[in-house]
Amino acid sequence: MKVWFYRLGSPKWFYEISERWLPWLAWSSLLLIAVGTVWGLLFAPADYQQGNSFRIMYIHVPAAFLAQSCYMMMAVAAVISLVWKMKLCDLVIVAAAPLGAAFTFLALFTGAVWGKPTWGTWWVWDARLTAMLILLFLYFGVIALQHAIQDKVASARATAVLILVGVVNIPIIKYSVDWWNTLHQPASFKLTEKPAMPAEMWLPLLVMVLGFYCFFAAVLFMRTRNEILDRERRTQWVRELVKKVSSR
Amino acid sequence: MSMPRSLSTVFMAILRRDLLLAFRRRHDLANPLVFFVIAVSLFPLGVSPEKSFLAEAGAGIVWVAALLATLLSLDGLFRSDFEDGSLEQLVLSPSPLYVIVLAKILVHWLVTGLPLILLSPVLGLMMYLSSDQIVLLALTLLLGTPVLSLVGAIGAALTVGLRVGGVLISLLVLPLYIPVLIFGAGTVNAAASGLSVAGYLALLGAFFMLALVLAPLATAAALRISMTNS
Amino acid sequence: MALLRVEGLTCERDDRVLFQDLSFEVGSGEVIQIEGPNGAGKTTLLRILGGLLQNWEGELYWKDRPMSEVRTEFLANLLYIGHKPGVKAVLSPLENLRAWSALHEPVSDEKLMAALARVRLTGYEYVPCGSLSAGQQRRVALARLYLSQAPLWVLDEAFTAIDRSGVEQLEALLAHKAQRGGAVIMTTHHVLNLPGALRKIRLGKVQETPEVLEEGDLL
Numbered sequence: 001m002k003v004w005f006y007r008l009g010s011p012k013w014f015y016e017i018s019e020r021w022l023p024w025l026a027w028s029s030l031l032l033i034a035v036g037t038v039w040g041l042l043f044a045p046a047d048y049q050q051g052n053s054f055r056i057m058y059i060h061v062p063a064a065f066l067a068q069s070c071y072m073m074m075a076v077a078a079v080i081s082l083v084w085k086m087k088l089c090d091l092v093i094v095a096a097a098p099l100g101a102a103f104t105f106l107a108l109f110t111g112a113v114w115g116k117p118t119w120g121t122w123w124v125w126d127a128r129l130t131a132m133l134i135l136l137f138l139y140f141g142v143i144a145l146q147h148a149i150q151d152k153v154a155s156a157r158a159t160a161v162l163i164l165v166g167v168v169n170i171p172i173i174k175y176s177v178d179w180w181n182t183l184h185q186p187a188s189f190k191l192t193e194k195p196a197m198p199a200e201m202w203l204p205l206l207v208m209v210l211g212f213y214c215f216f217a218a219v220l221f222m223r224t225r226n227e228i229l230d231r232e233r234r235t236q237w238v239r240e241l242v243k244k245v246s247s248r
Numbered sequence: 249m250s251m252p253r254s255l256s257t258v259f260m261a262i263l264r265r266d267l268l269l270a271f272r273r274r275h276d277l278a279n280p281l282v283f284f285v286i287a288v289s290l291f292p293l294g295v296s297p298e299k300s301f302l303a304e305a306g307a308g309i310v311w312v313a314a315l316l317a318t319l320l321s322l323d324g325l326f327r328s329d330f331e332d333g334s335l336e337q338l339v340l341s342p343s344p345l346y347v348i349v350l351a352k353i354l355v356h357w358l359v360t361g362l363p364l365i366l367l368s369p370v371l372g373l374m375m376y377l378s379s380d381q382i383v384l385l386a387l388t389l390l391l392g393t394p395v396l397s398l399v400g401a402i403g404a405a406l407t408v409g410l411r412v413g414g415v416l417i418s419l420l421v422l423p424l425y426i427p428v429l430i431f432g433a434g435t436v437n438a439a440a441s442g443l444s445v446a447g448y449l450a451l452l453g454a455f456f457m458l459a460l461v462l463a464p465l466a467t468a469a470a471l472r473i474s475m476t477n478s
Numbered sequence: 479m480a481l482l483r484v485e486g487l488t489c490e491r492d493d494r495v496l497f498q499d500l501s502f503e504v505g506s507g508e509v510i511q512i513e514g515p516n517g518a519g520k521t522t523l524l525r526i527l528g529g530l531l532q533n534w535e536g537e538l539y540w541k542d543r544p545m546s547e548v549r550t551e552f553l554a555n556l557l558y559i560g561h562k563p564g565v566k567a568v569l570s571p572l573e574n575l576r577a578w579s580a581l582h583e584p585v586s587d588e589k590l591m592a593a594l595a596r597v598r599l600t601g602y603e604y605v606p607c608g609s610l611s612a613g614q615q616r617r618v619a620l621a622r623l624y625l626s627q628a629p630l631w632v633l634d635e636a637f638t639a640i641d642r643s644g645v646e647q648l649e650a651l652l653a654h655k656a657q658r659g660g661a662v663i664m665t666t667h668h669v670l671n672l673p674g675a676l677r678k679i680r681l682g683k684v685q686e687t688p689e690v691l692e693e694g695d696l697l
Binding site: 137148154164172 | 423
């Protein structure tokens, strides 16, 4: 068990394993997202209240899920990195942060686009959008700190501490923003508040969510592999890999 | 061999040292406070001096200005010690860094947060707040400014020694300040609408307790990591 | 008995390998000088020994126990004077020493004044350190050597800005420390005159492994 755990932390092992997983993830994500998009945009029934504009949900909801899951994943990686000093986790955090920020931005953007036909403005300060905006700020902070520290190990550790401080704050922020929202907007619009979504509506959503997760994993693997090559460039196995590639 | 000193001795030693240091640089201490007053004054100038606007927005304005003024003062929390090598000595002390950090944060609050609280009634008057609201504002600041110092110390510790310092601290720390801001200003506004505020004050107290326990831990960890930056 | 033991220390900084598989011991009564050209990693090594840096591989032992287990005890037995001496400019030498000793061991003001006298700062005890010269400021830090009971001293560039008589005095102090069973690890560009107790460890540029690729190989 312990051997497995330490092997899990070896960048070289991850590089080899991810090589095999990557095509599966990439193709699955492509397939799932294509199916989900077509299904959601064309075949799912129109919402009786919002007409066709609600279809943006098929992008907004998966993006929002991923924005939050990515941060949670980074928090887990941060704990492992600080406690067990596993280098792979440092690299995963570096790879994941801009990805998570991108998903958060996508969620915000699609949330705004959804808002325009629904209540006439490009932005509204409702609880969920505002909490998502604050999550984007947290991501920006992580990315900024990462780039500000030169030493790679110190940068990884500092980022890990910041992520953990952020993760403790996320429930507090959610709670505060919800309360703040009730102070100011007695009737708040909830973006995914539907009394009961029929299967024809949530099945494509599920497909999209799965597709987004596969996409996230695929891109994360690719970015992590790049980080591994960069960080481990002095080791034997990377040099041999480069020799192999360059002699083709 | 030096015997590890008792926790309270170490705490008092750092407290005394930092208070002495602050006193020697007392002219610098006024800067965040002046900023506080100027920042608040910008709102009537930039938006509207009407009582209807200021009375409603006043608590929030004072709170935002307090936040920004605290941010300005955070960079100096560890920087001077870092630059002359004293921080290294503190990290190398056999006493828990937690206690040392806590003492430094206390001095920071005494020197930054407490004056803000004492100034707030004056600013409250300028914002046409009622006397009840002014008392409540001071109370929320009393509970909230320690949290600002505690959480801000984490940002200061993560960035000490980096050339970018100042703006980066703001970027890291402002999202973390948002809950305190919401409840700090929100409590005063809620009272104006007639809601009972005891629960919200208790919540602010809970934030304080949580920050008191966790923030020095994170700050100490961040300081050790920043030792690589010299 | 070996006070401090280093095994297989490897450190890489800014993509350069500073030292690889470095192992040595420091026992009672020894003065170790780490020498090498600028940038060879002398300060980095001292900081690793003090536990200030984290990106290194290898093992450290204090009195034959792993450092991770006995860190607090180690720190209680260590006096570290780094590149930057840790002297506050707005405080006077006396206030600086008072603040330092309050953290380590209680010392009366008379003893503090005596230590300042030993480093020839009599008459400057109440002057803000910012007004003192660089050499004088460093001597305020060196005054700690006369106050500390710690068995292990780690000194980075202790002789910087010290004049000839100060150097002789410091050398005598180090020799005396070694005689009494303490240990010193130091770096200095100065040529030390310490018959008998001195041992040198040389850090140099690790052989750069040749680049695998030539320019344009991957096209």
